[in-house]
Amino acid sequence: MPAPPPSGYSMGHGPSCFDKVKMGFMMGFCVGMASGAMFGGFSALRYGLRGRELLQTVGKTMVQGGGTFGTFMGIGTGIRC
Template identity: 65%
Template sequence: MPATVGPCGQSQSSCFIEVKIGFMIGCAVSMAAGAPFGSFSCPRLGLRDRDLLGGVRKTTMQSGGTFGTFMVIGMGI
């Protein structure tokens, strides 16, 4: 089946592409917010050196995955 063309000669994207873009945007925004949060919360827990970097990375990835999932649900609806 050929791709349909929009009004300005652009091809329309599929639902899967829209959902994938929603996840990437949600993940990037939340990771940008999760990095400072992890940077402030991990030292308060007493983490130092490698544990501190691992804690910040874990906090950043968890917040990115969580909000990315919510963005996927929103884009799917």
């Protein structure tokens, strides 16, 4: 027996353009957060940060990278709709 369709979609139709842009943003945000963790972590350790300063700096870099990359991925997905 086939599984029922997801609740947000009607039969025979795929996700809306807004859903695609949202998914593109979320995918970009996750990739940006991962790269921000790597690059921010390495640079913060290179500057000799430890403890609270290290976590604040890496967290800020992760959110900035996620927001930037997510925005561009959302825009790119919107262009393709």
